[in-house]
Amino acid sequence: MSILQGNFKEFIDIKEEFINWMITNVSGGNYYKNQFSSNINKLRDELHLYENKYQESFDDKLFKINSGEFRNEINRTTLNIYNKETLFSEFNKNHFSERPRAILGNKNYIKFLNEYFGNIESVDQSKIKNDMSYKASLNQILYGPSGTGKTYHTINKALQIINEEEEKKLDWSDRKSVKELFDKRVDEGRIVFTTFHQSMNYEDFIEGIKPEEPENEGDPVIYKIKYGIFRNHCIEASFEIAQLREDDITEEVLDFSILYDRFIEDIEEKLIEGDLVELEIKNGGKVIVEGISQQRNIIIKHHSGEITYTVSKARLTKLQAAIKELDQVNNINDEFRSIIGGSNSSAYWSVLNAIRKEKVIIPQNKEKRKYTFEEKKEVVFSLSKADFKNKKGKPFVLIIDEINRGNVSQIFGELITLIEDDKRLGMDEALEVTLPYSKEKFGVPPNLHIIGTMNTADRSVEALDTALRRRFCFEEMPPKYDLQELEYDIFGQKAATVLKTINNRIEKLLDKDHAIGHSYFLSKDEGKIVDSFYKNIIPLLQEYFFGDYRKIGLILGQGFVRLKEWEKTDGVFADFDGSTDYADREVFEIIDYRKIRDYKLKFNNADVVMNFAKAIKVLMKQTIE
Template sequence: MNQKEIQKGIELLCDTSTVVKNYYKNDQNILEALNNVNKGNLQKCAEYYKNKSGVVVDIRKEIVAKLLANETLTEASLNELIEDHKKGKENKFRTYKETFSIVFPVITFYGHNSQRDFVKTFTKKLMGDLGFSSEVKVVSFDFQGERQQGSERYWVAIYNKHQENQSVGIQFFFEFYNGKISYGVHKHKDQTYLKPIVSVGPEQFSYSEMLSYFEKSKQLLLNDVPKFDNLSSISLNQHKLYKISHGSFKSKKDVPIIETFKSNNWIVLHESTGKGQSDAFKDSLKVGDYVYITVGSKELIGIAKLTSNEWDYVPNDIVDSDGWIYKEVELINPSLRKKPKDLTNKKSFYPSANTTFSEILPENLSEANELLFKPYFNVEFIKDKNTNDNSSLTSHELNQILYGPPGTGKTYDTINRALELCGEDLTGLCRADIKARFEQKVDEGRVVFTTFHQSMTYEDFIEGIKPIEPEKEGDPVIYRVEEGIFRRLCIEASFSLAKEKESVATENVLDFSLVYDNFVEEIEEKLAVEEPIILATKNGGKVIIDGISQQRNIIIKHPGKDNTYTVSKKRLSKLHTAFPNLAEMNNIDQQFRSIIGGSNSTANWSVLNAIRSNNPVSMETKKAVREYSWEDKKEVVQALKKEDYKGKIGEPFVLIVDEINRGNVSQIFGELITLIEEDKRLGKAEAIQVRLPYSKDLFGVPPNVHIIGTMNTADRSIEALDTALRRRFSFTEMPSKPELIKTDGKAENGIINGIDLTLLLVAINKRIEKLLDSDHVIGHSYFLTVKSLEGLKAIFQNKIIPLLLEYFFGDYGKIGLVIGSGFFVIGENQVEEDFFAPFDDYDSSPFIERKVYHLRNALEMSDETFIQALNTLERKTS
């Protein structure tokens, strides 16, 4: 293939993509294409479908028959034909949303062979020129689409042959869409582009530039192989685990069907599957549940997680018959060993069992782990525990985000989740009692609640330099490093672990802290009466205590000199731990410097010696009166080593971050993005600590810190957050649940003055979802507190209508489609000739007759008018 052939082929594909794109814009373009299909191609299409049947296949066969009979199709006759076939089978047409998705094979089935031939040859040349043909696999989808429902794109992906499919790792891709060729490097698993996408028209395309672009990332693709270094854990976290078998497609001739399922991230079974398996597949399998996918007893595909509760029918172009249904999943762990030949157990959850869909019950989980998941997937599943043992928790339990549209109870639910993490049993408690317990945990420092916003910074969250208010007027303002919200919580959590089983180092820190505080109190009493305080030095000299600083440090000076030296509690504590016997020290300057740096060794030795000689209180007294200051806790935590965290449980500490997507996550979290991962937590084999920029302290995240975030899906900043945190957090959907209005709401059976609030919310949300999407629906919580018609008016005026104004940017037309005309009034038309300012050569007459709409104030509407507006709104959808 030479340069001229490449350029000609690129032009052909780009031109074809423009033509196909136009099929989606106007059905007239489809009709013109259908009525001009080559008779030879029509005959081939008829032969292909001759012995096939299905709800959509039958439509295609009839279209082909009409065209072969020289009948010209019109928009009316085509729509009538499709509607006749749909009658009584509407549910099987849910995936065919466009006319093109039904009729495309008649147009493209044989007419695009030259395009397919070019792409095949072009891909082969590209892989050859990159020098890795034997190391990669290729998957492509032409204008018939990956789901055999038509497509505006012709797409090709090249990926490492060791990966299960292109959805798992890194892929080189190129595609033809809307008159352009685009190419890039994509990591499908993380939904990230590793290089900026190149998108050009055929006249700007350069094969050498495309080759150079991919050459620079070639090694990245070759190194992208599955890694099974360490056994990983997956916590079910209240979700279920199932087996799904694609056993009916295990014969060799149907391998492409299985590959299509893999490429589409589908799990599939037939709706006639008996023993309740089909119903369980449709109704019991929920978002967040896990499945392991097997092709009967012949091949293990991988472990996947459900991403949607919806099910739909597999196009019968793929499976050649009706009744096959699918759900969408995300493959999270491909199989390590694909052939389970040695697994012959007939229990329902094994690949060798004669079952299609089966739940792995908790009592069978240990067996399944040992015989199936560990040896074949290098994974073990962990059941939920009702204890505070964090040793087996995964990042999905430690870090979770509740997401959903406004008003679905995300913030409300964080309180319950935080208390449950803290070991509280909420059974039978009313909301007031739950809130009281929550406030108690906040007061104890076990739970911290914060809200992210655009001004939140790293200095607020981790640490920063802040001004300290002077103790008295005239004192200078001083600056010091202050811990932020999250670091303070981590210090509290680490201190909790230290107290659980106090080490010698911890005891030393705490004991010294108390003795130091007693010493300082005595010094202050003597300074108050101007009693001189003289301390002995190591070499027999003297130093004088000149005062106590605002930070409770001791100020020292030499007799007859004005220079002063500060001796801090923090440094003395380190020296106290490092040197138990001051008398045995030979070179205090060198030895002290090795622990605390270049501070004045004479002053530090003198104070430390005086403290130890000050007849400290007995251990029993210390334990009875000990109250840990913030500085004590920091000292203890800094004294801890990585190994001190191993095997520790500790009390759970919870950070709740409301509106987590409202802040600049990269700026706020900084290095925390890595440190919050479960395997990077302190006490784990892969634990990481970083040196903080301000305090220069080592910092790591303890294993007993949980993070719960909330995200409003109607907020447009959510996309950036998903990319940054998806791997570190478990995402739990909080959808709108209108049915709760009847059970949890204030109104009797969810009805106010004859208005069914449940049906009302369903009607509103159906329309919003149609005009926008499910991320912008309205939550049920707005209606839970409604007790009267006046309350309902207030909800509409103060909550619902402002939300709609925000969603639709003041587009009253779309708002009217959601809530009807009852909430609108037509403004008075100003028809005077001089209504508009004079402006020559511009005709203003069309605007004079234009209707101007205003939204009514719901609070000012009469009860009768308001009820009529709502009844009309609800009835239109029921």
């Protein structure tokens, strides 16, 4: 039944396959078989209804699966089906006692998908380490409970994506070497690490208007458009692609940038001295330089007019690269607008002509040049969509820790669409948007990878924004019980077994999203494991269960939780109506063996003096003496 021998990159409509599977392999006995086997069209009609509602809710095809990304498709479909905050969830609640989810959930459709695609599991990390040709998704999120190593693994994943000679020779078992190489890539600008939080916004991440401190006391505050974390990294990644061009356009752009800056300086000096600065236009007339803007653009106006025109450095750079001889331009309106869009062509012609007439010699440095960020911006602004076509470039990585703690829709804004693989620059479906502050065109380069981490105990996967989930590949990071670092005893008990026992009970009482991560148990001696219980594990349980010590007791046992003893007094509460309703209420507390030495627990009709080791035995339901 596997399709892996066929075309591994096409969309497959598997509705009919699922219908056949439903009437022969249903998990719930003969219930659905009896309902649908004699009337297969009834099942087909129901699935058509589910399909339409799914499309409406998630803007996604329910039964069309991309065979080349089937594992991601199955994960995303599962998340959508069990999402409790969508139109589909409302439809499910009001339709045949939640039958849509029963038919499409883990016991039927999801199970069918796994069988259909051969039950192939996600790529094993050890294979990735040995095969650095592993192709990572451009956008991925590692999700799981606290302490499962999500942030820890982003370092490995980022280096696997970079995949240069040092990464290929790296001893992945040597954590110190791994971290040193990661830090080196951060210093080089190849990897950027950031954390989302409630105060993060579009202006921090993409671009915004920010104040600049005046150089001199008493000068007015100047507000400028500043790039955010994401846009800065996109510039770095795009510049890497610019350097793949076979011509010398990068150096030409930077040389022109130097000429432009010197031209601006000369004009400013003349304006300060009160001189009239005139520039020749193509028809032989002249225009006046009105001034220089804060953004270092040239303000032009005609002698007989009051309207001013702005000549920007970015557009002028594009004209410089595209037009070799100004004298050979016949219709400047048509030719200029085909390159830079609508603008005052005469103003641009006058400035470009004036700069080219300047007899300035730029020293040529034959050594490998180090580019400033401003120079990189100049080059990137000169790129066209065609410059990204079939260009890979060295990969760059943006790591977003705690991605679900920020308002992703607000932070990414309109760019949430641009990060999709097929919407990246150079792709057939590439998109660009005009940014709201700078009014500049912007697209996401194809060599920028995004790795996010998400704590499922903080906000479940299902509650994430649907637009975000559709554009990311999700990789679950559950607690691992087979790690070598867990192969030690905790007061006579296997560390992995203790952790698994605790998590099984949490899953029964709450869910697996709130499990305890393996990092709280890794390679700890007896003193450290005691501290880990009281400083990490028990506080997490108190948070998860909102101080419900009965449930905490069901997880840790009466060796860690006891009924609090109260002094016998006439009354605990102040005189007030209803105080007697709470007088007999039971109150529990955590037993802290770092402070308590005389706690006794009755076991087999005998009082046993307890300690941490015996409490662990009680947790594991073993005999104590």
